[in-house]
Amino acid sequence: MASGGYPVGLEVVIELSAVLSHHRSIRKYKPDPIKQTLIEEVCHEAVTGASSSGNLNSVSLVLTRDVARKRRLYELHSEQGFVLEAPLVITFCADWFRTREWLRARHARDNFNNLVGYHVAAYDAMIIAQNVCLGFEARGLGICYMGTTLFSLGEIADFLELPDTCLPVTTIVVGYPDEDPPKRDRLPLNAFLHDETYHRPSQEELDAIYEQREVKGWERYMAIPELRKMAEERGITSLAQFYTSEIKYDPDYFAIESSRIRALLELKHFLP
Numbered sequence: 001m002a003s004g005g006y007p008v009g010l011e012v013v014i015e016l017s018a019v020l021s022h023h024r025s026i027r028k029y030k031p032d033p034i035k036q037t038l039i040e041e042v043c044h045e046a047v048t049g050a051s052s053s054g055n056l057n058s059v060s061l062v063l064t065r066d067v068a069r070k071r072r073l074y075e076l077h078s079e080q081g082f083v084l085e086a087p088l089v090i091t092f093c094a095d096w097f098r099t100r101e102w103l104r105a106r107h108a109r110d111n112f113n114n115l116v117g118y119h120v121a122a123y124d125a126m127i128i129a130q131n132v133c134l135g136f137e138a139r140g141l142g143i144c145y146m147g148t149t150l151f152s153l154g155e156i157a158d159f160l161e162l163p164d165t166c167l168p169v170t171t172i173v174v175g176y177p178d179e180d181p182p183k184r185d186r187l188p189l190n191a192f193l194h195d196e197t198y199h200r201p202s203q204e205e206l207d208a209i210y211e212q213r214e215v216k217g218w219e220r221y222m223a224i225p226e227l228r229k230m231a232e233e234r235g236i237t238s239l240a241q242f243y244t245s246e247i248k249y250d251p252d253y254f255a256i257e258s259s260r261i262r263a264l265l266e267l268k269h270f271l272p
């Protein structure tokens, strides 16, 4: 054992590195259930292996396995079919309800029913979510995040009976993969990394950063006949135009959803 209390050995690094380099979001699942002991092992490792702001542990994980209840989540997640297929759906919640109940019981001052509280709990929730993903992926299972969580926040909160100052942050589906998709590209590392201060890319650097993405991403979308037809009908000729068109990330829809999220943060007492 090293002085830090964990085993010395390259194999630890190699295993994690292999899990990361093998990552692909999985959207087709076998119906095989996941053993309760496996779920608990992964979640225990994920929670105890995650940093936690103030070690306040302001996170809750809601497991959904019941078929009828998964059907409702499927509806709330824009009817993405693999929500029904996958045996397990986990909703990660920013949760100050438990902590605030404890504070109240101990006659301490109330706190965390504010934007700082939401921010802190939401980031803790995302850290745990990613640990859970790695834990399942390391055991040969597949995962996919559900961005649709954001657009059904209130409905999911009601459905899961979340109390005050407790809101969903993200959702993952988990199961045994029934597909082996190719690994997806990322922008080159130099797009992410900045040395000491932020480097604003020049036009040439921007072109270089997006060169491959513009070709590969466009080809991937245009290989889907319905998307190709929709793009053609709207005169969309590039990936950038596609991304902020009404087909993909529509700014008008985002404006409406942003107002809904703000209203929900108020309702749940994260905003005054």
Ligand SMILES: Cc1cc2nc3c(=O)[nH]c(=O)nc-3n(C[C@H](O)[C@H](O)[C@H](O)COP(=O)(O)O)c2cc1C
Pocket: 023, 024, 025, 026, 027, 080, 144, 145, 146, 147, 148, 170, 183, 184
């Ligand atoms: C926060 C978040 C939300 C996502 N939401 C969805 C989703 O709703 N549906 C989906 O099919 N994939 C979703 N994904 C998966 C991404 O599309 C995927 O990670 C990305 O295309 C890169 O592919 P890869 O994960 O296979 O490397 C989401 C990923 C993240 C991180």
